[in-house]
Amino acid sequence: MYFHSFILKQIGKEVIMSIFRKTLSCAVLAALGTCALAGCGKQDAANETAATSSEAPSAAITETISESTTAPEQTSVPETVEAQPVETEPPSSEALSVDASTPYGQHGALHVENGKLTDENGNTVQLYGMSTHGIAWFPQYINYDSFRTLRDDWNTNCIRLAMYTAEYGGYCAGGDKEQLKQLVRDGVSYATELGMYVIVDWHILSDCDPNQNKDEAIAFFREMAEAFADNDNVLYEICNEPNGGTSWDSIKSYAEEVIPVIRAQKPDAVILVGTPTWSQEIDKAAASPLDDSNVMYTLHFYAGTHKDDLRNRLETCVQNGLPVFVSEFGMCDASGNGANDFVSTTKWLDLLNKYQISFCCWNLANKDESSSVFKASSTALSDWTDDDFNESGRWIRDYFRGMPQK
Numbered sequence: 001m002y003f004h005s006f007i008l009k010q011i012g013k014e015v016i017m018s019i020f021r022k023t024l025s026c027a028v029l030a031a032l033g034t035c036a037l038a039g040c041g042k043q044d045a046a047n048e049t050a051a052t053s054s055e056a057p058s059a060a061i062t063e064t065i066s067e068s069t070t071a072p073e074q075t076s077v078p079e080t081v082e083a084q085p086v087e088t089e090p091p092s093s094e095a096l097s098v099d100a101s102t103p104y105g106q107h108g109a110l111h112v113e114n115g116k117l118t119d120e121n122g123n124t125v126q127l128y129g130m131s132t133h134g135i136a137w138f139p140q141y142i143n144y145d146s147f148r149t150l151r152d153d154w155n156t157n158c159i160r161l162a163m164y165t166a167e168y169g170g171y172c173a174g175g176d177k178e179q180l181k182q183l184v185r186d187g188v189s190y191a192t193e194l195g196m197y198v199i200v201d202w203h204i205l206s207d208c209d210p211n212q213n214k215d216e217a218i219a220f221f222r223e224m225a226e227a228f229a230d231n232d233n234v235l236y237e238i239c240n241e242p243n244g245g246t247s248w249d250s251i252k253s254y255a256e257e258v259i260p261v262i263r264a265q266k267p268d269a270v271i272l273v274g275t276p277t278w279s280q281e282i283d284k285a286a287a288s289p290l291d292d293s294n295v296m297y298t299l300h301f302y303a304g305t306h307k308d309d310l311r312n313r314l315e316t317c318v319q320n321g322l323p324v325f326v327s328e329f330g331m332c333d334a335s336g337n338g339a340n341d342f343v344s345t346t347k348w349l350d351l352l353n354k355y356q357i358s359f360c361c362w363n364l365a366n367k368d369e370s371s372s373v374f375k376a377s378s379t380a381l382s383d384w385t386d387d388d389f390n391e392s393g394r395w396i397r398d399y400f401r402g403m404p405q406k
Helices: 002-022 026-031 103-107 144-152 177-193 210-227 248-265 282-287 308-319 342-354 391-401
Strands: 111-113 116-118 128-132 158-164 197-203 234-237 271-273 295-302 324-330 359-364
Touching (some): 177 197, 342 391
Parallel strands (some): 128 359, 197 234
Antiparallel strands (some): 111 116
């Protein structure tokens, strides 16, 4: 299958690339002016760093935002035990679940009102759940039973489908576009049948400025919005983490071209827009928001790195009425690895719950890193037991279970 052949090719490639990467510093890469290769280059006054590689290995893309001036060291391909994707027939994406016991059955179509995500009855809604890792590298978790377990056992109401754009095998970097789009369609279909909300995430990272692949984004979102025109449970995230010095003005101009494409098919869709510096500078968006009342601005944090300064920024923006959605967070440091900081994580989630801010945890995968919720040895694709979880996985599952019923 595609996933298996891709992994085998990438293990060989990673051996070469890991040697190459160890001989180059981020400073050298920055001197070459290659943003896509040097996702670790720093442009932020707060010294917040993202480390990635355009030659990202299969199942080893490091999702990073860091406040250190030194990029986290790249690691080799983990010895991840792979599981066979579940071959289940996706349901039609056209028929939304009306079961009153499901999240969608309770809340229906969502919109933004007075800075809050609001349901069709006028009540504030808080979405919470998991984000996949890159669906090109971990497609096996896009299946009905995975999502069912997340809904019924973990008590979540939302799933985020992360589709990388510029990393190896990404949508704009030689990936199989038709297969990636099919994975998105399948994910939306499974979520729809289960009455869950689902985020279609255009996961920019090493491409830094979303305008780099703007034409591809426009075509993609036109096709997806048309396919999901009857799905009120779909949210669209149009640029994951702008970085590399990308300004809010640049992001805003991109959004002003992409959003109308979605609106043409889905006038009332909730659209999530990334913010500068790996979706941390929401204050820039607050100072010059988009002329669209049904958008939310994303903030991402990693609890081991991002503390009171970013929490205070979030609280100030929310108190001033900015609609914020935390579409990605981790419990470890900003490299996606390192020790988990559950004290800081609890402070963050207490703040999100105080303001009923929606959030998705990174990531649903068995990559050998702290931010993945499963051990590298886990092959289960649903109904996970304690033997499948690493430390962060057990913690976030138990946290979700303690959230108010959907």
